[in-house]
Amino acid sequence: MLLCVSSSHKNAPFSLLGSLSGARDAARTLAARHEFFTGAVAVATCNRFEAYLDVTQPTGTDPRLAVAAAWQAISEHTGVDVADLRAHSAVYVDDDAAEHLFSVAAGLESLVVGETEISGQVADALARARELGTTSPGLERLFQTAAHTSREVKNRTGIGRMGRSIVRLALTLCDSRIVDWSALRVLLIGTGQYARVTVAALRDRGVRDIAVHSASGRAETFARPRDLRPVDPAQVGDEVAAADLIVTCTTAPRTVLDAATLVAARDAAAQPAVGPTAVPERPSRQLVIDLGMPRNVAVDVADLPDVDLLDLETIRLHAPLDELRSDEAARELVDAAAHDFHEQRNQQRVGHGLARLKSLYFDVLDEEIARAAHHEPSAQATEKALRHLTGRLLHVTMRRSRELAARDRHDEVLAALDALYGITAEQATPASRCGACPIAHELGGGHQADATAAEDDAAASA
Template identity: 35%
Template structure:
């Protein structure tokens, strides 16, 4: 499939943005865990969505806490096919999934996208990992050739708005990453981690954030376990620890004080029996378990083992406090999003006026050129200097004639009925072999 960046933007069937998804705000964590556990690549979902009639492009944002499809959709596009595709892709029955799905259209879809990118719709308000995940979704669609002008512009603007919200409203200081928030809540449950040792499962971006946060908490050593021990070793060296293979985790449970799950691996890396065996060898020392992964890296059943303190995303969401968040910063971020949505809407309308203005200028310029050509053939005795002065005078007349209509078209394009004005003008200044007189009359009468 080819890149959709040439999709026209003018007219009643001009594409807009549609958003369909499910997140922590609408679905229980166990359902989100099943959605994120699918083995099907996200690429397949992107391709399937763009095969729907009326959908010209798609960007999928897939995280442990949300699965959202942003589509560039024409006016006749329906979200029912998209709902079925999400159910098929995740393997979750549509009847179970459907009550938790939400749909946003046009400005509401753009506002939701901007809100998500800003971290205002996250489990931890202001967390910044979502910004990279939105960018990853756009990069994926661009590599697959499934992007369009409107959707690409919307996502690129969302990335800019997300950065701006964090840097200019104080949200960056008020909000924290999911890992940092989880650790802060964890410390409130178990006390200071200063001087303790930890084992982090994973060596990716989330694990990197966890290691940095653990170091700030004063741990003496942070070890890492990963499918690729060499990768774990490189990250562990930054925290005075060592890298291990996943097979070493059961043995390490007897040695460390804290274990943190932070990998996207499917299936439990640490099971109930692993923890029960380790506790028998720990001689009464408690084991503190923090699972920040989705799906779970560590079986929630370990919470039943005496001597184990277990915290996961569900508990953080239900009990976690964010009293350090500045209410004014959050309000300022929401106000910024509203302002940027309005600017985006106006920008789309002005972009739709571009082809009309070009056609209008072309029509007048062609008429002027034809008249100058006719005049030059009749006035054969005129010298070159006089001919050039006549040409300049005609060009100035054309520019002066077009100046006011150009300004007015841009003003009208930004109004609520802007699309109707642009449609009518587009028909009026279309090439001679394309206009539909009846359509022209109807559109002009509609805005008169």
């Protein structure tokens, strides 16, 4: 059984995700928790923690025991209470687990749909599981298929360009309000993927003065290679008041700008100041673009008389359908990959059984060859040996079929004969001609009585 326990921005608070984000080595704790966990891979990012588990059959088809064990192991590793994990996680089993991972790796479950970092993070999770010795053949196939699916989605759809399209569309919607982009003073709040895309789009429009602020302290690192102005936390209010355009694109769990904050910053900037502490004159009107998910800017900012707020909801209303629905093509690829993976797993399950059957048959053949070697070779001896071999091969099937029929499970036996040999229920009745069944020709005719006698003879001599 494949099992996925998932906590993400969709079902868990960011405070809990923060506690889970460093648990990239949780696979070791999971794999050691119970012997029925034969493999474990942990995907841990800033807004997602997922445990993928290969579970053996002693747990049966009911995943609840395995899920409870997984929650307990994750709790031990991270210190997060089991009750919180239970309340803020989703569980996916077998085909659903595979489809979910494919969707995650393709960027379809991310805060920013189509973001590319997640595919690398999923690959890193598998690599770490290999280092820890916690992966399994089933998880290897699962994660390798996820990597292939991610590449297919990236190469065959526009999902990876979705973020860039939204940023550029947002700036296009601002064109009617901005006379000269090169004279604009911009404050960028955030240093993630959207921030990088935003800087590139602003540069393309001729913007030169871009300041960047990061509550996580990454402003300096982000600003230096891009020739931006990092904003000291003490000066954020001044920059908020002086900016013609404010762009927010953080993954903060709460808003980073509201009407009260903006008004307070303006009021402070309006106080007389001289010397190096003086700030530029406040613009008569400000534009605020909120690209955050969840939203970074409180809706009350739109109520201020001299502020225009453009958020994702508004941007989507103006977006071309082929841009913001590009995820449909991506999801079709994910669905197809999940279907193929399902078929491959079923074939592998049958393959193991068929390999065992083949081994049993050849063991019987070897025994019969050894048995015949002790007798004088003749046509009669050869015929007897072949009949004995046929009987031994039929013996287990015949015995199990009779046992099942005695327990009112004859329909299962007939269904198996039909599925494996093309022998329908009608052909299996005494009145039917055995030679009419599809398998009879392949086996060289219908010798039902001979086969039964051979089976009985083999059983007697076994």
